[in-house]
Amino acid sequence: MQKRQYPVDSSNSLHQEQQQQQQQYNNQQYQQQPPFNNNVPNDGYYQQQQQQPPIVNNGMVNNNNYAPQQYNTSPPPPITTTATPPPPTPAAPFDPSQSTSPNSGAQKRVYPVDPMNQTTASFNTMNINNNTPAGYPQQQQQQQQQQQQQQSPMMPNYQQPYTPSQSQQNTYSTPQSQQPPMMPNYQQPQQQQQTYGQQQQQPLGVNYQPQQPQQQYNQQYGMSHNSNPQSQQQQQQQQLYPEPTEENMCPKSFLRLSMNAIPNSSSSLNKTHIPLGCTIKPLAEDPLNPVPVVSSTIVRCKRCRSYINPFVVWMNGGGRWKCNICENVNDTANDYFSPIDFTTGKRVDISQRPELSRGCVEFVATKEYTIRAPQPPTYFFVIDVCYESLISGMLQCAVNAIRESLDSLQQESRTKFGIMTFDESIHLYNLKNTPSGKPQMFVVTEMDNVYVPPFSDFLVNLKESRQVIENTLDIILSLATNQKNVQKVESCLGSALKAAYQITERIGGKIVVLQSYLPRGPIGLLPIRDVGAVLGTKKETALLQPSTEGEFYKEFALSCISNQLCIDLFLFSNRYTDTASLGSLCQITGGQMYYYPSFTAQKDGQVFAANLIRSLTRETAWEAVMRVRTSRGLNITSYHGNYFLKQSDLLGLPTIDSDKTLTLQISITDNINSKYSSLQSALLYSHSCGERRVRVFTVCLPVINNYADLFKFADIAVVTNLISKMAIDKALSSSLSDAREALANKCVEILTAYKTTLVQNKQNANPITLSTQAPNLILPESLKYLPLYVVAMVKNIVFSNHLTNPDIRSFHMQRLKSLDLDSCLNFFYPYFYSLLIPYNNNQQQPQSPPPQLDNTLPASHKLSSDALSRAGLFVVVNGYCLYVFVGEELHPKLCMDIFGCDQNMIDPTKFQELPVLDNEHSRYARKIIELSRAKYSEYMKITIVRARDKIRRPEFQSLLIEDKTPEGCSYFDFIMQLQQRIQKS
Template sequence: MTMTTNTMGSAAATHNLGIRADHRRNKRQARALHQFPTAALNGINNQFSQSPVIGLDNSSIQSGMNTLSDFLSNGSSSGVTPNSATPVLMNDKMNSFTPKQFSATSFETPVSMLSPSKSQAPDSYNSPYVQLDFESLTIHDMSPIVPTQRWEDQLVYLTKSYGTNSSKIPPLPSTQFYCHEEDGNCDPRLLASSMCTIPAEESLREATKLPLGLTVQPFTRTIPTEEISVIKLNNSTVTPSILTENYEVGPLRCRRCRAYLNPHFQFTFDSAVICNICNVKMKLANEQVAPIDVDGKRSDYSIRPELFKGCVDFEVPSLYNAIPDKETLPLHYLFLIDVSTRSIENGGCISFIHSVKRSINYIRENQPNCKVAIMSYDKNIRFYELDPSFERCREYIVSEIDDCFIPFNSFFFASTIESQNIIETTLDQLASTIENHMDLHLSDNCYGSAINAAKLAFDTFLGGQGGKIIAQLGSQPTIGSGKVNTLNEKAGKTSLKPDLSFYKDLSKSFNKSFLSLDLYVTAQSFVHLANVGYPSIATSGVVKYYGMFTYERCNFILCKDILHNISIIKGYQAQLKIRASNGLSINKYFCESNNNSDEDPIIPVITSSTVVDVLLKYSDKLKKDTKLFIQAALLYTDINGVRKVRVINTSAPSSSSMTTIFKFVNQNVIMRLMIRQLLLKSHSLDFASMKKSILEDLSSVAAQYRALISGNSNKQFVTADTLMTLPTFMLGFQKSKVMKSTIQKTFNNDRISDYFKYFTMNQSELSYKLYPQIIPLHIPLAGGDLSFYDANYQLLRISVGSLENLTVRNSMSQIVNGGAYLIFNGEIVYLWFNENTNRSLLEDLLGVPATIPIEQIKLVENKLRKTGTRINKKVAETMRYWSQIVNKRYIPLVPLRPQIDSYYPNVIGSILIEDYSMSKMDSLNEFTASINNLSSTKIQNKQFIKTSGNEELDITHQKFVQF
């Protein structure tokens, strides 16, 4: 850092690049290591444009997206009707549709297409429709079979929106729905409780045997996709903020519990306000007072979104900055490339460089205030100066990897606009050296030291403000800090946690510096994922592990993954705080950054996929039958450097009726909390006891329900109808790779990669992961089936008459020889077909002539090519629907052919979770029977918790009516 500019300047002038800073503390000198031949430099641009990979410029990203999922969460140019708050129905021949305008705050239910005539209801199938009008169908009436329940739930929300004013259970995470906020409660995709009616005291909660907690997704995509209102600090804006205490102090907050102003703050006639969280009354300053009407509403209610919206952003003053008294900055990115031999050999390195180039293009076009830096590493650490006045790349090489320094003091981070040429030249030259100078490559890699040096660079240039490191790793780190030796490999078989303290300590210091790491592992042999990937998981980053990376198979997917992960970034330097009404407090945030404690977790970089699960506890009894409030406040800096706090509010009634409590359980949040708890116990890899614990938990819930509510029934499986499919999803978890007892070395990476997914998957992704959705394509479909229902291209339509045909359970017995299926597991869409599949169907769908043997059918770039046929359009719309639900820009389409694709056995095993598995795991029937048996035994042995509220059984019906 103290190296003089002059020395560097002259060295650079002589050699242009390849400058080695082989330093001693007192005598830092730079010398040339190698020089790129000018001819190679001149040719590089041509090479790039001819390369099949680099040929994917921005325009082809867009065209690729058109086929699949060209929506962007931050605005779209995909031809979607821009006015998202006005979902007009698609105009088609189903003339029972009456397009109706939907207002922003509520919208009317359009005339239903779903008044099924009784003859439409399939009689062989256990259908509720015979008795029920579809519009009034609730989770309580739905099928206990996951695939059927999914369609039923989607059908319900085709014709109506979800209103947030009552203790209804939110739609399933696999359902796309329009939400209208009521009563100041947010869209449940942002914040949802595991219990929509909260037990009035811990003993009642305990008697349900269910966890009380929350799932928070502060930046998830909601529908309508209107922008979250920003309450500005500055008086000159459209929304003047007299409700800030003053401009230095920030938004109005409760003086006692520090809750933020929200729609449930109660303004009183005596110029005061009462906090909804802790009930403390505060006097308002004169300028904050407004006249109040008979309903208690302020006269300025309608112009202040913070008084009626469930979720708003407040701009906050410098007092709230991540580093006090230091100005906030736009987000900074650092790309870290593994240029060691093994990373180069399998094409991982070159694939990553191409992806970096496209990522930087994306940043230039979409995040123009963000700056970028480039580093690489083998046995040395290499820095690149991105000075816009340079014509050639300047590379500085530091060999003292564990005593690293930054060899220059400007243009480490560079504007993607001003430095566009030098950034491109640097990446081109790097690619050229890799492809043309194989003799120069070094086999050792110092990954641990390199990410440490990346942190040093952030700390040096940005004063600890943090940002995003996007790193690639091509093989096991062999030298420097965090090198992994063979002995460590053994340790990797017995733990999911890092055994090297280097990676744990590094993760802590990353969080302190608001640094997040995304890691792309392009190795072709074992790398110790539990160690090298840990800093990503602990800093809210992602780890992408491609198994045996090959250029042909993975190049396109790698690029899409990186672009996607950049496009979903919403901010950084974030910290989450949950506040709840008196009597409820935080037990733990499930976050590695705070060691799963009750400390407010730091989220160095936050994305639209970020999800935090929170377990609550009772600190006191709650008032019965009152409204309880929950507020999530996320302090963050947006990607342009504006400091804000996102305040998300919801409410739920309390109750002491067990029937009511069970009736309003949100199974999805329950499932997430159960899994997070289990994962905490998973480090020892004692899978037998984990399985036992799953069975024990589920049978305890069933026993409590039977003992306290349903009594002894003749039904085969008795549990609350709100929890009907919980065993199925938990069986899915039990069958996931993280729970497999195999301890082969390579397999262990699959396990750890799977384990990591549970930290990063959002609600919808997890639902599809645990129980993939299978859609048959060879069945007769009605004209409107599998096409978009609304003009915003959000809701996928199926007709009630097709429901039976479209329901495929995840069992081999349901897969028809000669059929064709689309299967989605949250990450990948598989297309299942075999040699008996109707070739006309494949021709219509994929545009492949019947003469091509099925083993030769390829899906180029894992995309569905447009063929213009009906089935092709349906599949394209289904894929887009899925990609929107899981909030992904892109989902690859991959063929799944028995006896042809090498991954077939592995993949099909993870899909057919209802079957008895190869690893001797129960079928769904066996699993359900075990739960029933164990719960019966518990009841017989009186092993259940009685509540004083048992006598309420006879008045429960009346209780329901109150909600």
């Protein structure tokens, strides 16, 4: 075998590779995916589209004194230089009329949520859409249009903050991001833009240049060296290092880093203050990027045991390969050998081997990877049948939901099923399939030392015993109903868990616990902690951590870990539940906690049933372990999520499902001299079908020397996520106020660091400012939403200084720990839509047909009361709950159309769903809610907020985070404070 020496054209190789890819994966969907980073040059347009006003959202009724006024009387856009400057509106909190000349758009930025600016923007577009109102010359309109374009990237009023990152991240392709929900439906303005596009000055140099896809990619991933002929030569002389491309990187829906480049030393990382880390969602449901399953031999590096991936370097004509993680040179096994195609520099068989061309693959593991036969999917239910469960209707809901999900569970023929109920005693059901179809019931009354009869039939094959199981569910329901008069309130969760453990310990699987009370009984008793005295003080942290008595649950969870048991917890108590102590059951075992405070079937039944069914039927990996390997110089410092660290780098996950995300913090321990740095995560698990599989994600990132460039490559979504996880740790280890402080400090540190880099190299950076009032606050383009998210986090229920029930706060904290990226950001910065059909601009009539029946949501408003109106109907979606705000002057006819009753007749305590009514308004409102729900795996319940509701209104108001709320200052004030602090430092 000869050593390959001649240079290979890398651009050519890419082309070839793509062709090969096409041949092989012709039928697969990810070909439809847009070219990598396609959207970046269009960012301006994209945001421009977001700019379009949601037409008049609240002008349904004429007596409404809000938007129509704006519509009629608001001044012409003040940014036009040729037009006579309009008198500033008295209501405007700060002067929006900036001295922007048509060419200076890049320097003068607009505060993204400038209320005045919003009016401006909408007015602009209205003019365009209205075909020039009288007295408004066409010329001006064009200029406005230009200006709007210039400014558009900086003032995304109607845009969700993380949309730009979605457009940048491109491979992160959920169904929603392919059809961006905020995309407006009318095309006209965009066409006009294209006409003027020639004259337009591109405000943000790098990102707005039209580029070839590969160049764009390089830009995003810091590989600008390609354009330099000298470096290209160098590259050719060097060993051929496989370039990271769109194809061979792991899609961002699975693994996403906070920076798309790696700094070369820890000092340069520390200088930027941006946390380095990544989020991994191992079983993400990504229809655009199906993970190819490989059943050939698994090739691993001899030294570091990492799996073969597209970034290994082939040497000696394919006879040896150099591991990209540890740089060890391995011999290629004879049966894996393939010659190198010298024209492309790739292996000849690359099209047959997905593991060499894709960053995410799934290997079918051999026997060496199995300790025992892969476990069957196992579900064991532990249901509290005390008084509370009966009267709240929980039991009825649960039994119905379980029965509903039986069919989909049965699709896998090996599924095992078991059920037990408990109050002050434990009821076990022998589900063995008998001709009579009746289960045998055992009652265990000794709670101190639980004894379970040694039968194996408490956990049976679902398919074989389906009839018995159905009968058992009936019996459970009827027994409980008969006992309604006996008020059993002694809910012995500890003993029940012990019994469940004895039944399931040999098999492993999932224990689903439904619990209505704070646990009592001899084992696992939890005291009611004194909440009132410490709430709001520094000692509040103690309430968010497990109590001394809660150690029982921690120890129990640890024993579950060694037996591959996972616990999903559903809590329904209407009093104190101590979610902090019980939560360790789920946190350690990789389960999930659901909490329904004061559960009643009328109010929460639907949500609970939907969540229970989801938790049973989503894709689940069993008895999993995960390890993340990094190349030299990188080190994983901590993990966040629901997991247990079995060894220093081995995560034990009894089960992991498609909704769980793990977050890793990475540090740099050594100077990195190589050109690329790699990271590989490997999840070894038992698939429900009975195969043992290894799911491998690999990313390879360029190492950059200039730390100032790092700001360009930061990913705001992951950065926000990391900061929030670190703040949760801070809140638990010291106090909530420290956590809030840390959040703000982090923001200041990053922006100060950015400012200092700007002093050193001015020409490359394209700083932006948020407000004309804060000209000294400069931000990198990639992190322009950081202050917004920090404000949102500080005011969020998890960190806010508002006195919150510790149960609820702890629940949200734990939920946030394993939440995926989108939901996490959305939880901080919710969507805000109007539920009323928007008006056409020139007629005082609703648009017909309603615009967004084509599966796209309208543009989201900025989260401020400015967008609210008395006659409006709005919805705020934070991924956990849908808050429907009913304005007090909502037209009775509209109310009738949508709710089917008068406004005063809506009962927020019983409301579950918008009624299905056959009219345009109802259809529109329901469609928006349906589309919002479709974006999340978790089913969201609807909370009705009426304007005069004393309980829910403040809760709703606190979601409008750009306003000044009791939780903290407004976004604008925060920006001013930031400016001051950064100037001082």
